[in-house]
Amino acid sequence: MLNPQLNKHGELQHLLTTEGLPKAIINQILDTASSFVSVSDREVKKVPLMRGKSVFNLFFENSTRTRTTFEIAAKRLSADVINLNIAASSASKGESLLDTIDNLSAMHADMFVVRHSQSGAPYLIAKHLQDTKQNHVHVVNAGDGRHAHPTQGLLDMYTIRHYKKDFTNLRVAIVGDILHSRVARSDIHALTTLGVPEIRAIGPHTLLPGGLEQLGVRTFTNMDEGLKDVDVIIMLRLQNERMSGALLPSAGEYFRAYGLTPERLALAKPDAIVMHPGPMNRGVEIDSAVADGPQAVILSQVTFGIAVRMAVMSILAGTQA
């Protein structure tokens, strides 16, 4: 099977993952996003690129924040946006995922933005659209299980490019729960494609998945060693349910070993930036002094996130089947 997110001309048909996404397409998305950043500064924050198109936000897993950013992005492109919180509707009535898709397709959806707790769910939808010859409908993965969160990965790339200009001389550290993180996976693939020479993953053995080395990642269990001389620090959110159990004994102990404090930040390069996909747990993975400090670019990520999602949606909408 060919890469299901590209059409036969090698153009972006769906955005499912950053893995295997050609560098040229990543750069196209980042460049397009760059042109959209200023739209949000205008008095009338709209461009008519998706006028008349219907974007369905299908959230099989709750996430107000991500859904909102997609909604804003689609509205700034003048699309009609329909939000469906399916975690609380059809699925609980027993309707299957693909039945839901067929029903919404019959309402002439042009794009599905999908969040699902199961890795690979957007692939199932993309394949179903292909099998039912609905190639005019595009899928954007807004986070699937532990697998991928490509728009987050791309907005992270946009942020890094904004502050660091060049990817090919960077050391990037990703810290925390890599095992369960779709953001980490999407970042790792995009960073690799963009030519980052050293990607580090830092965390306890219980939160580092096997096989990271095969992805070209150096693993560190010691936070101080892992942060030494890095240019970019990407902190990951530690989910509440992981904070006590067999993976970690407590949030307090986690903070002592892996919390990003000003002292630890000082081990990185002086101009290192600190990123976080949000929402943050202050005092669990990051100290407030760092989160609010001059090296944090966390709110810029949010702003750029809108532009990157506008870029992804407008490029997909312009792709002919």
Place this chain on the structure above:
Amino acid sequence: MNVLIQNGRLIDPANKIDSKQDLYIVDGKVAAIGSAPAGFKADRTIDAAGKVVAPGLVDLSARLREPGFEYKATLKSEMQAAVQGGVTSLVCPPDTDPVLDEPGLVEMLKHRARGLNQAHVHPLGALTHGLKGEALTELVELTGAGCIGFSQAETPIKDTTVLQRAMQYAATFGFTIWLRPQDAWIGRGGVAHSGPLASRLGLSGVPVMAETIALHTIFELMRSTGAKVHLCRMSSAAGLELVRAAKAEGLPITCDVGAHHVHLTDADINFFDSNARVDPPFRTQRDREAIRAGLLDGTIDAMCSDHTPCDDDEKLLPFGEASPGATGLELLLSLAIKWADDYAAAHGKEEALSRAIARVTTDAARVAGLAQAGQLGVGSVADVVVFDPAARWTVEGGALASQGKHTPFLGYELAGQVEATIVAGHVAYERNAS
């Protein structure tokens, strides 16, 4: 009824026959090989020129889904699939609904199967009530009802004391326990082999040690209880290494592998293809090579279909939610031939096919303790398959009699087409039946 199968290449590994011979069947039994018995007059003649004539296949694991899962498949559909795949004897695991833990249920299943007059069905009884791993079933009674062994199917026993008692009790009567080596905790909820691929795809993993830890426990209990164990669905190189050592030590074990695992690896999951969602999961290329080597040197006694028909509602789901299992009865012969073909490239063709047939006939029958099955000795029950080893067919839903249409081999072109299947002397399936 007298049946003559003539001009075929007769392969009967148990009796060391691989030559052009005619086969004479009288009253459901093999009457003669080579020349006709006195006074023989054929009621039916099957011309097997250019074809192979072999013992009917013995499948060590086929789920017929009855009772309880008739929406997935029925006895009727799956028994038809069996003979269409050349399978004349099959062992079915007890994970039906209700579970096969009472003699009445086993008798009913056997009765229903007999009524269809197709393959011989040999149930495995549940080792514990409801497969819950707590209380033993009536092993003696269940044996009387027709069970050939006892199994936990896909549900490992958590309490090692219960497993120890079960093995002691089974050993008392000389019964064989069929276990899939799988730790009850490690890898629980996992859907793919733990490794770089599962990490990349964000799928929860089943590590190899889920198999090896269970094997260590089983072997240690065997040493103290003297129980006989058949290990089902081996999946890893490390596991096979342990089995090899245990066999060398003299422990009374046999083991099998699912036919899919002889050919596929975790890479076949591709982009979350739920048809490749199976238990145990497909592992690495190294593991697959070890499985092939194990089949060759006899560490693995037999290859089975691990037939598990699933319907669309169970498979058209995100990978982690899809039900495990694949349809297999109609692929078993072709997958055995595929192994033979791959092996023949290195070791010579004639012997390869004979060896592959042995792994799905005489060796499987030995494992299951079926003295009459898997061989064509004079006087034995005439279960025969006639197939064209070179004819190719494409695996498609429409080509399968099974109600289960999901297989990771969908779209593959495979060699080996069944021409006719004979069960106890009657023609149960003929491809070009007029």
